[in-house]
Amino acid sequence: MEPTIAPDGLRLAVARAFAPDGPLGQADAGYVPREVQLRMAEAVATAIEQRDALVAEAGTGVGKTFAYLVPVLLAGQRALVSTATKSLQDQLFFRDLPRLRDALKLPATVALLKGRGSYLCRHRLAQAREGATLPDRFAVRALARIETWAQATSTGDIGELEGLDERSEVIPLVTSTRDNCLGGECPEFHACHVMRARREAMAADIVVVNHHLFFADLALRDSGVAELLPTVDVAVFDEAHQMVEAGVQFLGQSLSTGQVIDFSRDLLAAGLQHARGLAPWAELAGACEKSARDLRLAVAGEWSDVRGLVKRRWDEASRGTELDEGLRALSDALHAAGQAASAVSEVSPDLPRLQARAAELAGQAALFQRPGLEGHVRWVDLTPNQARLTESPLDIRAMMTQQRAVARRAWIFTSATLGDDDALTWFSEAAGLEDATHLRVGSPFDYPTNARLYVPPKFPAPQEAPHNTMVGRAAAHCAAALGGRTFVLTTTLRAMKVVAEALESELDSLGSPLQVLVQGSAAKRALLARFQEGDSVLVGSQSFWEGIDVPGDALQCVIIDKLPFPPPNDPLVEARVKQLKAQGRDAFNDYFVAEAAVSLKQGAGRLIRTETDRGLLVICDTRLRQSRYGARLIRALPPMTPLETGEQALAWLRTLARP
Secondary structure, X not given: OOOOOOHHHHHHHHHHHHOOOOHHHHHOOOOOOOHHHHHHHHHHHXXXXXXXXXXXXXXXXXXXXXXXXXXXXHHOOOEEEEEOOHHHHHHHHHHHHHHHHHHHOOOOOEEEOOOHHHEOOHHHHHHHHHHOOOOOHHHHHHHHHHHHHHOOOXXXXXXXXXXXXXOOOOHHHHOOOOOOOOHHHOOOHHHOHHHHHHHXXXXXXXEEEEHHHXXXXXXXXXXXXXXXXXXXXXXXXXXXXXXXXXXXXXHOEEEEHHHHHHHHHHHHHHHHHHOOOOOOHHHHHHHHHHHHHHHHHHHHHHHOOOOOOXXXXXXHHOOOOHHHHHHHHHHHHXXXXXXXXXXXXXXXXXXXXXXXXXXXXXXXXXXXXXXXXXXXXXXXXXXXXXXXXXXXXXXXXXXXXXXXXXXXOEEEEEEOOOOOOOOOHHHHHHOOOOOOEEEEEOOOOOHHHHEEEEOOOOOOOOOOOOHHHHHHHHHHHHHHHHOOOEEEEOOOHHHHHHHHHHHHHHHHHOOOOOEEEEOOOOOHHHHHHHHOOOOEEEEEOHHHOOOOOOOHHHOOEEEEOOOOOOOOOOHHHHHHHHHHHHOOOOHHHXXXXXXXXXHHHHHHOOOOOOOOOOEEEEEOOOHHHHOOOHHHHHHHOOOOEEEOOHHHHHHHHHHHHOO
């Protein structure tokens, strides 16, 4: 796409586009100009013109998506747009970009690029068809559906298959990973959906990716972003508040016992299929699998029977000699397996790839036998079936500084929540963007008129045993007064269960017919669909705090159990606190309160989604009233009218409940 206007005219073109009689207004009869949206769009245009960095926080209702897409399209320069979620990625590609491209009458080409795990692998589908052991009849039906769809799909995007559970055990059988992809040796290479998506991305004017893909590719160079980034003039990151955690997750080093077990099973299958009798494949694979399971036991300690996910500090997991011995045994087993695969590498392209996987896994095992890097933190994630050893940087400062230094381009970072001060320190500091232009654009919604905030003056403290039960009881009275239409957001899964039980019990005692929906009882999409039918209360933890859009009367009360401070015993949190203290800073104010402010804004943001929405936010934590930092956290929220008593809160809900 050639630039369509002179660089110094971009801001003028943006202003014309957003004018009442401009192309957006002509394309949409319901279009209403918003001053805050234009301010952000002009700031984006300036960053593009000057090839500068912009960090922009835009409140709910600003219309930030159009505020950055319109300048990007009008600039006529190659652009990369990254999001935190696949749902927003799809929304940009399938809805927003085509709509704006048509309205602005621009010939831009757009491509969607996801990770390889989102695309069908024809080669692995053929293997699954021939020899996969499927766990049940549901998996058999899912594979049959995929086979039928595979004959017609042009993109290979698994997301096209409606109703296929993203947790299905069949998906890993028909998609590839960096470890098992055969690359140019694959018999289906020329028809590969992953390679086709990469080719389309390299040829497009605007490419839509997600943060996980962006960081994983910069670290592993596995999905095409590393080749794509040098060719773009503008890089936009929406939902930027999730960038730091995504970057930390992928920019570090990790060794998973699950990876080793997958390798051992692939080694056994390939060895028996292509080189039977040429090596003791069962013995070699068994040694790898046993060493992986022994390693998990070595780092688990007293947590060997863990349920769910537990993070262990490295100094706890590495006490004694068990960890070093486990890593050495794992390295020995992997070296033996790799040598066997190398000895018969000419038999099949699967075997050289397995040899490379063995070498890479052994290299990771060797890394965790050495001291950790300065400025990094190590920990162990434990689940019932595996352990993941991780060494990670504390933030993405170094990576972003390096990327910005490589070539001069425009960098745009935006979200509804990036901090609680004008410098947006919470995000800018972690991303090395203190020198960027910072913009805060408030919501155009009338919060004082349409929203109320209630913090109970007397309530059990969060650390006291009755707290979660009282949250559930309070939620029951709110939901009963409103007739459902209530979200209860908890900070932990443990609290969620107690709150849900107390909520159900109290509703029964009130004689209310409302149904209680609990995260995990069904797929997230199904729970939201059922909630929007009415007459229910939804209780959820972290996955419902953000990215949920329930506009209108379907959701009019949001209850938050307590202030969402980071868990102090989390290894990453401990390392960040230690770093701040070493710098002579106040870790509580600079880290814990700042993190809580951003999370609180995210949760509260579920309440008011349109100009006509009305609702009540309840925060069941008296520290907001009593502590020295409470005022700071309240200032971080939208300017809702405060209520002083529970009677006032229930009266407001009854007002909302009236037809």
